[in-house]
Amino acid sequence: MKKFASRLLNEEKFLGLLLVLPALIFLLIFSVYPIIRAFHMSLRDIGPMIDRGFVGLDNYIDLLTGGRLWGSLGATIYFGIGSIISQVGLALAVAVALNKNFKGRKFVRALIIVPWAIPTAMSALMWNRFFHPIDGFVNAMLRYAGLLQGDLRWFSSPILALTAVLIADAWKFTPLFIMIFLAALQAIPDHYYEAAMIEGCSSWQMFRHITVEIIKPTIVVALIMKTIFVLHAFEQIYIMTGGGPGAATRILPFYAYQEVFSYLNYGRGAAVAFILFLITLVLTLFYYRFLLGQKD
């Protein structure tokens, strides 16, 4: 018996499967099953106390013909484009700067770990406090600098609220992309640049034709990651704006939460959650196919 067990354990097929078994069980119960359950819920008219049963695609039809989903999609696009462009752009600039020789390089590299290590919720709490219209530090600095007389009400105007969230989000998430870009930059052999210098290339030409060309796949990975982060973003919105003012910053993940836990419409919330899942899937496949040119 013992011999049999040890033979089995040395069998590649058995051992391979055994090692992934805990993972497989967890993922089937807590990832696959919930998605199926979400889809099932989205076909029902269901709330905290009542279940009026199967209603077909009514929840989806309501969503697609009503204004909330489209408004939320719009907010997601604003937030998404704003954060993707600002963070990937800023991260690239900082990474290029950090790849030069200067005193204190080690210190700055340690510093970029800090916002990455701070949980998003706590970063959002800090920034929520900083953007307080009366005693927040952002307005205070503007007043000390003589740029502001009254109170700038950051969370009362759609554009200012979005800006505030984008700033807080950039502080928290840019460092991760800086780390990723910096690692890619350091992998570029110096002699590429040396050869270009001998040819008399300008720094812009070197950046454009050497740096960007080589780290293009890394940039695409960063774009994919940031897109996924946008479609997962929750605490920044929940803590800073609550989706407001009005529905100006009500991005999709927050909207799904609201349908279920504020409006207590489980079926419709599940439908939003399922739509969010489909959007993530389609966007990721799009990036892989068209930007990386990979087939699977």
Add this chain to the structure above:
Amino acid sequence: MSRVHDLQGKKKILHRIFIILFCLWIILPIYFVFVMSVTPGIYISGTRYPALVPREPTLNSFRALLMPGTIDVDALRGDTARPIRIFRNSVFNSTVVALISAFFGALFGVFVAYSFDRFTFPGKKLTFLLVLGSRLVAAVTLAVPLFTLFREWGILDSYLPLLLLYIPFNMCWAALIMQNYFSMIPEQLEEAALIDGCSKLGAFFRVILPTARPGIVAVLIITFLFSWGEFLYALLFTMSESARTLPVALSMFIGEFEIAYQLLGAALLLSVIPPVVLGVIFQKYIITGLTSGTIK
């Protein structure tokens, strides 16, 4: 360091200014939280020109949080007794949940990674797809159906829902990071161990795991930090002080109470110190772990 990374003249000055501005952008928010935590509330709360440098600094708020009873909390102004109790409970909850889920997440993730890298077995493709794909699914997509499921199971408001969700999430990150590590370890290592009479499992535990130690450290830190900071599941699946973790507890500081700012500052600072210290100490491992999969 090659000369191609040196800068001269005007470019050098612009580069240094950019670096300094970047450092300020990272440091200032943390500095302001520090100012908040040591400056009595009267110099900040409700004033349009709050103190930007510590004024009459005291450590009362830290003492109130860490050693309650040794200090007259009324001096801090605002609601204090309940937030202090909630803070202390949630630190304990966060620590327990983060340690357990980091350990099991990393363990199962390492198993998966090793199995993926070394063995072929039936169901490998499916498992791989699930591990990769589950990173795409927004927490809110899973949270909606899981909320009703956990209610049926009667496990809401305990550590259990958090552990059951953090473990698979951590596991997937761990698997992807570790697969890179294992692929860099030559298979001859195991072959030698097998010849010496080790079983396949023995070779994994005695030879491969110790070799992959840097990767395992990275994975443990990253998964610990994730569990420490996770917000949405903690918000939805825990309701009382007995299970609520830090990020949610802190988010209530600004919502539910007329909170003393000094106390909020100190609580924020205390709750970001563990992740930041871990991040800075293990930065090398973390950066390698985070970036190894992205630059290929």
